[in-house]
Amino acid sequence: MTEERKKLVEFKGVDLVFNKGKKNVNKAINDVSFHIYEGETFGLVGESGSGKTTIGRAILKLYDIHKGEIHFNGKDVSKIKGTELKKFREKVQMIFQDPQASLNGRMRVKDIIAEGIDVNGLAKTPEERTEKVKELLQLVGLNQDHMTRYPHEFSGGQRQRIGIARALAVNPKFIVADEPISALDVSIQAQVVNLMRDIQEKEGLTYLFIAHDLSMVKYISDRIGVMHWGKILEVGTSDQVYNHALHPYTKSLLSAIPAPDPISERSRVPQSYDPTAELDGQPRELREITPGHFVLSTEEEAAEYKKIATA
Ligand SMILES: Nc1ncnc2c1ncn2[C@@H]1O[C@H](COP(=O)(O)OP(=O)(O)OP(=O)(O)O)[C@@H](O)[C@H]1O
Numbered sequence: 001m002t003e004e005r006k007k008l009v010e011f012k013g014v015d016l017v018f019n020k021g022k023k024n025v026n027k028a029i030n031d032v033s034f035h036i037y038e039g040e041t042f043g044l045v046g047e048s049g050s051g052k053t054t055i056g057r058a059i060l061k062l063y064d065i066h067k068g069e070i071h072f073n074g075k076d077v078s079k080i081k082g083t084e085l086k087k088f089r090e091k092v093q094m095i096f097q098d099p100q101a102s103l104n105g106r107m108r109v110k111d112i113i114a115e116g117i118d119v120n121g122l123a124k125t126p127e128e129r130t131e132k133v134k135e136l137l138q139l140v141g142l143n144q145d146h147m148t149r150y151p152h153e154f155s156g157g158q159r160q161r162i163g164i165a166r167a168l169a170v171n172p173k174f175i176v177a178d179e180p181i182s183a184l185d186v187s188i189q190a191q192v193v194n195l196m197r198d199i200q201e202k203e204g205l206t207y208l209f210i211a212h213d214l215s216m217v218k219y220i221s222d223r224i225g226v227m228h229w230g231k232i233l234e235v236g237t238s239d240q241v242y243n244h245a246l247h248p249y250t251k252s253l254l255s256a257i258p259a260p261d262p263i264s265e266r267s268r269v270p271q272s273y274d275p276t277a278e279l280d281g282q283p284r285e286l287r288e289i290t291p292g293h294f295v296l297s298t299e300e301e302a303a304e305y306k307k308i309a310t311a
Pocket of ligand 1: 018019026028046047048049050051052053054055212
């Protein structure tokens with residue numbers, strides 16, 4: 001059934017290299033293919049430096065790719081320029097990890113939120129601009145009195161709400177949320193996740209939700225991709241990745257999550273992962289093990305995974 005859903009974003013064999021031709025060359029994304037369905041939340045997890053942010057920024061065209069194609073709404077956007085690029089940028093927005101650092105401290109909230117409205121000429125009059133800002137504040141659970149204040153007058157959770165309102169100002173279809181709750185108190189994290197969910201439903205948004213910790217993406221993601229060393233190693237529904245993980249790296253990430261109750265926590269056995277297995281020179285691709293559940297594997301490894309998955 002999932003095959004019939006519309007793909008909003010699709011990576012096709014994408015490479016992205018930093019410092020190309022230099023001594024410190026770094027293939028941050030290595031032959032990555034995956035897609036994000038319209039209306040879903042795709043969680044991307046993996047340890048620091050695995051390439052998650054680079055994938056997000058590549059979709060937003062903040063970086064040029066070196067091989068492959070990135071499709072948005074059925075169209076290759078990897079080489080678009082000029083007005084086409086400007087139009088595309090209205091449809092894709094980013095929410096950042098640290099709302100403190102990503103909001104200009106010298107600007108009032110109304111002007112921060114209205115930046116995208118101004119740049120893209122989305123309000124014809126100052127009154128319309130103010131009206132739009134008020135609507136956005138309401139949408140993210142802030143009130144009108146907040147318009148004339150500065151970012152430092154808000155709590156971390158409120159600042160993230162401002163960041164969300166700013167992203168929504170241009171009526172995007174797709175949002176890259178790069179660790180949007182990692183810097184917040186645990187008690188506030190759920191509020192922001194719930195807000196993002198509500199807004200997703202109301203506005204028909206699609207999210208790429210980046211986190212290094214699997215427990216963070218569990219509740220918000222429909223499907224999850226697990227990244228390591230610039231490659232996606234496993235993709236599946238939240239249930240497939242959490243409850244039926246196949247790749248040893250995913251298993252090691254899962255085994256690192258503390259159990260919520262002390263009894264299971266005592267019996268938790270962290271599993272180690274030997275990444276050198278990825279460097280044996282054997283050609284691997286994402287192979288479908290069970291419907292919708294893909295693992296980066298050789299043919300032989302895929303056959304093994306199939307046995308495990310159907311045992
Ligand atoms: N602008 C850049 N110039 C050079 N190298 C970069 C740049 N941005 C990222 N890298 C490198 O690319 C690789 C992938 O980085 P990326 O930030 O995408 O990882 P990440 O998984 O998002 O990590 P984190 O969770 O720490 O944000 C890393 O080795 C990083 O050092």
